[in-house]
Amino acid sequence: MPKHEFFVDMTCEGCSNAVARVLNKLGGVEFEIDLPNKKVCIDSEHNVDTLLETLKKTGKTVTYIGPK
Template identity: 45%
Template sequence: MSEHTYKFDVKMTCSGCSGAVDRVLKKAEGVSSYDISLEKQEVIVKGTIPYDDLLAKIQKTGKEVRSGETVA
């Protein structure tokens, strides 16, 4: 399975919000690396995980995912 890079616009207002996303991504299978920017309200994820699975995992944190795209 090939690796993809995904970019999500996630509504995060504090370090607790980004921490919740961090905990979910840390445990997610198929995620090789990720970068969470509270300042930019952005989550960039690299891995073999399918887009829909990743989106569902981020949404499970209760954070609003305003948009998401596959960038590579």
């Protein structure tokens, strides 16, 4: 599965929990959250647009960094 890296403006554990919650609802994803660096690495068959829209549901600023 392709890996994609995103910048998500997370400031606390609650933020990272929100990210985990929306990604788990999407299904078919494996992900790592790097809270200190505000990055989320997602291993998924979903396309980048779907992942971006899903992450934006958290209300955080989200930017696609690129493939990892």
